[in-house]
Amino acid sequence: KESQAEKFQRQHMDPDTSTVTASYCNEMMKRRNMTVGQCKPVNTFIHEPLPDVQVICFQGNVTCKNGKPNCHQSSSKMRITDCRLKKGSKYPKCDYQTQQLQKSIIVACECVQYETVDFDGSV
Ligand code: PAX
Numbered sequence: 001k002e003s004q005a006e007k008f009q010r011q012h013m014d015p016d017t018s019t020v021t022a023s024y025c026n027e028m029m030k031r032r033n034m035t036v037g038q039c040k041p042v043n044t045f046i047h048e049p050l051p052d053v054q055v056i057c058f059q060g061n062v063t064c065k066n067g068k069p070n071c072h073q074s075s076s077k078m079r080i081t082d083c084r085l086k087k088g089s090k091y092p093k094c095d096y097q098t099q100q101l102q103k104s105i106i107v108a109c110e111c112v113q114y115e116t117v118d119f120d121g122s123v
Contacts, residue, residue, distance in 0.1 A: 005115035008107075012119050013053065014045040018079070025083035025096035039085050039094035044119050046105065047079040053116055057109035064120050070108050071120050077102045080122060 002010070010032050017024075025043075034040040046053055056074045064071035082099045089095035101122065108118035 004110065004117040008116045008118065009050070012044060012046050012116075013050060014047055014081075015049050017045075017047050017081075020081050020098055020100050022098055024081060025098040026094070029083055029094060029096055035092070035094040039089060039091050041085045043083045044105070044122065045081045045083070047081065053078075053107070056105070056107050057116065062106060064106075064108050064118070068108065070110065071106050071118075072109055073106045073123065074104045076104070078105050080105060082122070 011034060014028065028045060029035050029040065029043060034043055053074075056072050058072075059075045060073045061069070062071045062073050063069060080101050080103060082101060083096045084099070086095045086097055103122040105122045106120040107116045108120055109115065110117050
């Protein structure tokens with residue numbers, strides 16, 4: 001079974017892409033299995049090396065949106081792409097808006113191996 005850390009990497013890591021095209025989200029949301037059964041409404045891809053994302057678990061501690069204490073905010077801005085389902089898009093035709101951004105990100109970490117398990121937002 002896919003671990004939480006593996007799920008985080010499937011859903012949020014894309015270190016090797018630097019510039020994205022308008023069709024990036026439509027292709028990536030499908031390729032990474034986030035359009036199975038339903039269209040995932042919002043998802044962020046991070047274009048930074050995995051070690052740079054994992055180290056966020058040792059950076060500024062913040063409360064997660066769900067009230068848990070295990071979220072961390074990156075001390076530097078990261079290259080990210082937000083994928084947002086367009087209004088009127090209906091499953092199985094998942095049509096996304098692609099937006100490339102540079103923002104500080106917030107992730108949840110589990111202490112077993114200090115691995116990122118949840119994307120909590122960007123600020
Ligand atoms: P998830 O599916 O909610 O949680 P996501 O990144 O895929 O996250 P499994 O076993 O998979 O069910 N976990 C935690 N989740 C949240 N908070 C804490 N502290 C925590 N600790 C552990 C992934 C797994 O992490 C576990 C949780 O139980 C899950 O385990 O965001 C909804 C989704 O949209 C993404 C992020 C979420 O998907 P919302 O609306 O709740 O904030 N998303 C959202 C995004 O990618 N980018 C964005 O900017 C926003 C706002």
